[in-house]
Amino acid sequence: MPKAKYKADPKTGYYSTKAWDGTFNPDGSKHRVNLRTKKSSIELERMVEALRRQVDEGSHVQPNDYTFLEYDRHWLEVKKSVREVNTRTMYENIIEKHFDPIADMRLCDIRNSHFQMLISLASDQPRTCQQIYITFKQIIRMAVSDCLIAPNMEKMIVTDNFPT
Secondary structure, eight states, X not given: OOOOSSOBOTTTOOEEEEEEEEEEOTTSOEEEEEEEESSXXXXXXXXXXXXXXXXXXXXXXXXXXXXXXXXXXXXXXXXXXTSOHHHHHHHHHIIIIISGGGTTSBGGGOOHHHHHHHHHHTTTOHHHHHHHHHHHHHHHHHHHHTTSSOTTHHHHHSOSOOOO
């Protein structure tokens, strides 16, 4: 008979462990959440595996307080502050004018449908669609590297199949 992976706490009777939730602490270490159950070691193992699956799918992300517009402006200030004036103006135009429909959404709530909506709203302007795509992808990529969005979400949010 296999040995149980987790042991119950003798005082409380709970099986517990810490599991990574797909986010990081400010110091860069992995953020872990407590999981516990009174049922069994196998049940706790199922809970850990379910959390791991959610992290892999990108459906388990710690909410953050950034709105999409706040983070866009932060991205512009940090990443594009040394660009030429016209390039910076182009990015500001895309952020302030074309990202306006989703400006007040939380960054962690952005999905592919929002990206597709922005592209669709500018579908009569192919160059603008390219600029929206480039800007949006760079912003999402930085959000992933800042650990504000799960790593696998970038490919799920920004797709290459958009009308031009």
